[in-house]
Each structure stands twice: as structure tokens, then as C-alpha cells.
Amino acid sequence: MKRITKYLAIFFVLWNTAAMAQSASPHFLVYYVKGKGTLNKAGQISALKKSDNLYQADKITVAKGGEVMLLCAQNSLIKVTAGSYAVKNLISRCKPDGEAFTAAYFHYIWHQMSHHHEKVEDNPEKFMKTAGAVARGKQPVELALPVDTIYYSSGALNINWKEQKLLFKLYADSLAQVTEKTINLEKTLPFGSVAARLEPGSYLWQLCHPDGKECGSLNYLEVIEKQSYNERVISILKQVIKTTDAETAFMSGFLLEQHHFLAEATKYYKQAASLDPSNKIYTNTYYRFL
Amino acid sequence: MLKYLFYKDTFFATTAVFVVLGLLAFVPLNFHILDPFKMAMRDFNYNDLAWSEMGKAENQGIDKDIVVVNIGDAARPEIAAILSKVCAGKPKVAGLDVLLEAPRGQEADSLLQSVIKANNNIVLASRLTGEEDNEEYKSNHFATGTTAQGFANFAGEKYGVMRHFVPEREFDGRKVESFASEIVKKADKVAYNELIGRDHKAEVINYSRKAENFLVIDGAELLNNSDIEVFSNKIVLVGYTSNDPNNILDKHYTPTNNIVTGRGVPDMNGVFIHANIVRMIIKGNYISHPPAWFNWLLAFVLCWLHMAIFIYFYIHRHIWFHLAAKAAQLILTIFFIYLGLLLFAKADIQINMTPTLAVVLLAVDVLYFYEAFVVWLQTKTRYKSIFHHETHH
Numbered sequence: 001m002k003r004i005t006k007y008l009a010i011f012f013v014l015w016n017t018a019a020m021a022q023s024a025s026p027h028f029l030v031y032y033v034k035g036k037g038t039l040n041k042a043g044q045i046s047a048l049k050k051s052d053n054l055y056q057a058d059k060i061t062v063a064k065g066g067e068v069m070l071l072c073a074q075n076s077l078i079k080v081t082a083g084s085y086a087v088k089n090l091i092s093r094c095k096p097d098g099e100a101f102t103a104a105y106f107h108y109i110w111h112q113m114s115h116h117h118e119k120v121e122d123n124p125e126k127f128m129k130t131a132g133a134v135a136r137g138k139q140p141v142e143l144a145l146p147v148d149t150i151y152y153s154s155g156a157l158n159i160n161w162k163e164q165k166l167l168f169k170l171y172a173d174s175l176a177q178v179t180e181k182t183i184n185l186e187k188t189l190p191f192g193s194v195a196a197r198l199e200p201g202s203y204l205w206q207l208c209h210p211d212g213k214e215c216g217s218l219n220y221l222e223v224i225e226k227q228s229y230n231e232r233v234i235s236i237l238k239q240v241i242k243t244t245d246a247e248t249a250f251m252s253g254f255l256l257e258q259h260h261f262l263a264e265a266t267k268y269y270k271q272a273a274s275l276d277p278s279n280k281i282y283t284n285t286y287y288r289f290l
Numbered sequence: 291m292l293k294y295l296f297y298k299d300t301f302f303a304t305t306a307v308f309v310v311l312g313l314l315a316f317v318p319l320n321f322h323i324l325d326p327f328k329m330a331m332r333d334f335n336y337n338d339l340a341w342s343e344m345g346k347a348e349n350q351g352i353d354k355d356i357v358v359v360n361i362g363d364a365a366r367p368e369i370a371a372i373l374s375k376v377c378a379g380k381p382k383v384a385g386l387d388v389l390l391e392a393p394r395g396q397e398a399d400s401l402l403q404s405v406i407k408a409n410n411n412i413v414l415a416s417r418l419t420g421e422e423d424n425e426e427y428k429s430n431h432f433a434t435g436t437t438a439q440g441f442a443n444f445a446g447e448k449y450g451v452m453r454h455f456v457p458e459r460e461f462d463g464r465k466v467e468s469f470a471s472e473i474v475k476k477a478d479k480v481a482y483n484e485l486i487g488r489d490h491k492a493e494v495i496n497y498s499r500k501a502e503n504f505l506v507i508d509g510a511e512l513l514n515n516s517d518i519e520v521f522s523n524k525i526v527l528v529g530y531t532s533n534d535p536n537n538i539l540d541k542h543y544t545p546t547n548n549i550v551t552g553r554g555v556p557d558m559n560g561v562f563i564h565a566n567i568v569r570m571i572i573k574g575n576y577i578s579h580p581p582a583w584f585n586w587l588l589a590f591v592l593c594w595l596h597m598a599i600f601i602y603f604y605i606h607r608h609i610w611f612h613l614a615a616k617a618a619q620l621i622l623t624i625f626f627i628y629l630g631l632l633l634f635a636k637a638d639i640q641i642n643m644t645p646t647l648a649v650v651l652l653a654v655d656v657l658y659f660y661e662a663f664v665v666w667l668q669t670k671t672r673y674k675s676i677f678h679h680e681t682h683h
Contacts, residue, residue, distance in 0.1 A: 130448065
């Protein structure tokens with residue numbers, strides 16, 4: 001009887017330890033693997049692959065000529081090259097906070113690759129995504145793109161919605177000034193062709209119902225000179241982590257969209273979708289701009 | 291049969307049920323194969339049946355303390371005029387359930403600004419937005435100085451059923467309060483202190499009324515009508531409402547929805563959810579939750595009773611054991627769900643019956659295992675038990 005009790009106790013401890021280790025949050029997610037790599041989880045070895053969860057006790061090995069990008073829990077990225085690494089020794093290489101430009105992107109990737117099972121009762125503050133109020137800054141229809149602010153210089157940019165005629169009104173940046181342009185539209189605002197003819201400067205625009213009485217909120221448009229625009233785009237693209245061509249293009253588009261350079265983002269999303277048409281995230285993201 | 295309650299085997303078999311339950315809870319596997327079922331049942335809570343099937347929130351009559359004013363498609367100048375008229379009726383408090391986060395020019399904003407400045411019983415709506423680690427508090431543009439504002443967020447899955455609200459919380463090192471809490475703070479200080487005194491991170495919203503049980507005044511009509519007496523000493527919520535089922539602007543799923551799984555369209559405008567929260571706070575009709583230890587103790591006691599009955603049948607009426615046990619499991623599972631619902635619907639007590647249901651469902655199979663285990667134990671040791679090789683022959 002004593003022996004059975006002892007075995008049961010050992011079994012319990014082992015079981016719970018293993019279970020708790022697995023249920024904790026990972027320290028890293030594998031973001032990119034070039035070449036060969038292996039993952040050692042408590043003696044079980046498997047090929048290292050994208051979206052693997054890495055815990056403190058795990059070890060990874062990267063073959064000669066290989067390269068692995070690991071996404072830290074803090075939304076920054078670290079690169080490891082050939083060699084063997086204990087995951088616990090890599091944790092200190094994560095920056096406390098993600099880079100301002102890339103944090104949102106890696107946060108998005110982390111959520112795409114992992115999911116939590118928390119309930120509202122356990123942590124209600126994480127579930128406060130729904131506000132029970134209307135905004136008086138709304139659009140007359142749901143638009144496919146975030147248009148509060150757009151920085152523009154050149155290039156095609158379409159803003160789409162579903163099956164409704166709308167009126168586009170463009171103003172100089174004070175409402176007191178005369179409306180510069182009014183266009184009747186159906187499903188698409190060819191924003192690029194309108195904005196391309198504007199002088200550099202600030203403008204406001206809105207979409208209204210065809211009678212012109214009920215309008216959505218005013219949105220901000222800044223037309224920027226080519227050189228200045230390019231400099232800003234380059235500074236954003238400097239933050240892009242180069243991995244596969246498709247992923248690099250997608251990340252470029254994502255960061256540009258986050259910073260309101262929508263026309264520029266379109267080009268990169270298109271590139272990502274054409275490089276990897278089987279990736280639904282790439283293609284669906286690009287379809288928003290068509 | 292009573293004596294079976296006091297056999298050590300009954301106690302040990304009951305304990306074994308909880309041990310197995312504990313082991314199952316820690317299984318380090320992710321059952322993604324069950325995802326289609328999980329997706330179908332996602333965001334389902336059987337307590338919702340209290341509203342849809344047992345008529346909780348039915349027959350409550352029109353709320354006498356809260357009046358809702360529908361702003362419709364009014365822009366800021368018209369909202370200012372509506373709010374001004376509401377305030378002229380001397381309400382206890384007027385909550386403006388509209389997010390006004392940026393200026394829209396002097397012409398559009400000045401009137402609203404002056405109405406808000408002139409009335410110190412107005413509460414404005416703000417919101418929390420963004421993900422957990424880059425959350426942002428979007429303050430109301432008109433909330434300056436002493437003007438009260440509260441976040442209009444509820445707590446629930448995105449596009450899910452709104453069952454909870456957070457009365458107050460920390461944001462960026464300061465305390466921010468919900469829209470409903472701020473309204474009650476101005477309308478009824480005692481009720482507000484009770485809410486804060488409960489110190490709950492989140493409260494279950496005890497929906498007591500559907501939209502049709504609130505007096506709704508159309509804002510546009512109000513401007514043409516001089517009767518403002520209706521607002522006197524009332525809590526007035528100014529927001530957007532629509533009876534059109536196809537209009538889902540600021541509409542959310544609530545447990546009062548008649549379809550509990552695979553919900554069709556959202557059923558309640560945000561302003562009515564706030565009205566229900568305010569109603570709950572001022573009346574103190576909170577949902578009570580017995581502590582977790584009580585739920586587990588209840589599960590243990592009921593499992594013990596079951597085990598005594600099962601062991602009796604196992605030993606003395608074995609031919610009937612399977613039939614009796616399965617019938618008991620089925621009937622008692624339904625009974626416990628019904629009991630839980632009844633307590634929730636009629637007494638506002640939310641007991642977590644999951645442990646009870648789980649142990650009742652496990653009891654029979656664990657009893658088989660326990661019997662085999664002690665019989666084996668008897669062959670190795672001198673362990674004494676009511677089970678032996680010929681127990682049920």
C-alpha cells in the first residue's frame with residue numbers, strides 16, 4: 001500500500017509539473033527559419049518550424065548557414081545563427097519594449113500565432129473591446145480602410161465600400177472655405193486620382209449620402225512633396241525585418257498602413273499577395289485595397 | 291441504504307472522483323479536434339436560458355427611474371439642443387452616451403461645449419481602445435475640468451454576448467470609472483458606495499428590462515415639444531436607439547436574446563445596456579456568487595450521496611445498477627441545471643454547477659475503477675473493503 005501511495009504521489013508531481021509547464025505562456029514564438037533547425041523539448045527532438053512555442057526549458061539548435069528569428073513575448077525580434085541555445089539564455093536578449101514602429105506588427109503576429117483561453121470572469125479588463133455608445137464621427141458606410149488620416153504623394157489608392165451611392169466632398173483644411181470638389185460615387189472612391197491633382201498641403205474630406213445632408217466624419221489628408229514623402233517612407237521601411245520576400249513585403253505594407261501611408265502600403269500588400277497567393281492573410285489584406 | 295454513506299469506501303470512491311477530475315483538468319493536450327463544437331457553443335452560457343426560456347426580465351413594466359432620449363442621426367449642434375432641453379427638465383443626472391473624441395470646428399462644437407459647461411449633472415462617455423499592452427483611454431473632447439466622464443466599454447468577447455461590466459479600473463496609474471458608475475455617483479451616492487464597496491473587478495449585468503420596458507423619447511420630437519416635466523428628478527440617458535432589426539449601429543448581443551446559440555442579429559442598443567446596469571446598481575440587484583469553495587463543497591456532498599446510492603445498487607441490485615445509474619445521471623444532470631437556472635432567474639444567485647455536473651457524470655466510471663483497484667489491493671495487502679471478488683455475483 002505504501003509503495004502504491006508513493007508511486008501515485010510521484011506520478012502526480014510529474015504530471016502536474018509537465019502540465020503546468022505546458023500551460024504557461026511561451027517565451028518565444030518561432031517567426032522565421034532559414035536552413036535547418038531542431039527543437040528539443042524535454043528530450044523529444046523535432047524540426048524547428050514557424051509558430052513553434054518555445055518555453056524556458058526548451059533548447060534549439062540551428063545548423064550551419066541557418067538563421068532563426070524568434071519573436072519575444074515583449075513583441076521584439078531576436079536573430080540566432082548556427083549553434084545550440086538554451087531558450088532560458090536567450091530571454092535576456094529580448095528588449096523590454098518593442099520598437100515603436102514594429103511593436104504593433106509583432107503584437108499582431110503574436111496574436112495570430114497564439115491564442116489564449118481566458119474567460120471574461122478571470123480577467124475582465126482584457127475583454128473590454130466593446131463600447132456601448134455611438135460616435136458622432138462616423139462614416140455613412142463601413143469602409144474597407146482606416147481613413148482618418150492619409151499621407152499621400154502619388155500612386156493608386158482606392159477606398160471601397162459595399163453597394164451604396166455616396167457623395168465625396170473635399171475641402172481645404174478649414175470648413176469655412178468653399179468646397180473644392182464634390183463627386184458622386186458608387187462603391188469606390190478613386191482616392192489616388194483625386195489626391196494626385198492636389199497641391200501639397202492639408203485637406204479635409206468626407207463621404208455623405210447622395211442628398212449631401214447626412215455626412216460622415218471629416219477625415220484628414222496631407223499631400224506631401226515627393227522628396228519629403230519618400231524620406232518618411234524610407235524611415236518606416238528601415239524598421240522592416242527581412243525574412244522571406246513575401247513576409248518582408250507584408251510587414252512593409254503593414255507598417256506603412258499603420259502610419260497612414262496607404263498608397264504606399266498598397267504596393268507592398270500587392271507584392272506579398274503575388275509572391276505567396278496561397279496565404280489568405282496576404283490576399284485578403286490586399287483585396288481591401290482593390 | 292443510509293449506512294452506505296458512512297463506509298470508508300464511499301468516502302474514498304468520492305475522493306477518487308475528484309482526483310480523476312483534477313487529472314483531467316491538467317491534461318496537457320489541446321483538443322483542437324473539438325473546435326467545430328467549441329465554435330458552435332462559443333460564448334454560450336447556460337444561465338442565458340434564464341432570460342430566453344424562464345422569462346427573467348419579462349413583465350417588469352416601464353422603468354420609472356430612467357428615461358432614454360434617442361438622438362437618432364443628430365449632429366453635435368442638434369445634440370446640444372437636445373441635451374439643453376433635457377437639462378432644463380431638471381433631471382438627477384443626464385448621461386450623454388455618445389463618443390465625441392475630436393473637435394469638429396468651432397461652429398459645430400461651441401453650442402455643445404456651452405451646454406456641458408452650464409450643467410454640472412452631465413456625464414459624458416469615453417472609451418478604452420486598443421489591445422491589452424497598448425491600450426488607450428480615448429477621453430471625451432468635451433470633458434474638461436470638472437465634467438464627469440466614464441468609459442462606455444462592457445466586458446465580453448468581441449462581437450460576443452455582453453454579460454459583464456467593469457465598475458472602475460486603473461489606467462495609466464489613475465482610476466477611471468465606467469459610464470454607469472459615474473451616472474450613479476451623481477444620482478445616488480449610497481448606491482454608488484455600495485458598488486465600490488463590493489470591490490468586484492467585474493459585475494455580472496443583471497438585465498431586468500428589455501428595450502421596450504424603458505420610456506424612450508425621440509430627440510427630434512423633444513425639440514418641438516415643450517413638455518420637459520418627464521425628466522424631473524429622473525436619470526436620463528441620451529443616446530442612440532433603433533427599433534429596426536436590420537439597423538445594428540451600437541447594437542450588441544445580450545443574454546435577453548431569444549436565440550441563445552448561433553445568434554442571429556444583435557438585440558440591444560448600448561444605451562439600454564447602460565440603463566440596465568444603472569438600474570441594477572441603484573436597486574442593488576446584483577448577481578451573487580457563492581465562493582468557489584462552496585461550489586466544490588456542494589459538489590463533494592452531492593457526489594458522496596450519489597456514491598452511496600450507486601454502491602448500494604452495485605452491491606445489492608447489480609442487475610439494475612447500470613439502468614439505475616444512467617437514469618440517475620440523466621435525471622440529476624437535468625435537475626441540477628434546472629436548479630441552477632431557477633436560483634439564477636428567481637433569486638439572482640449564480641452557482642457554478644459545473645463541478646457538480648462533472649462529478650455526477652464521472653461517478654459511475656470511477657466507481658468501476660475504484661472497485662477493481664480495491665479488489666486488486668486485497669490480493670496484495672490486507673486492505674478491508676465492502677468490495678470483494680464476489681461483490682456482485
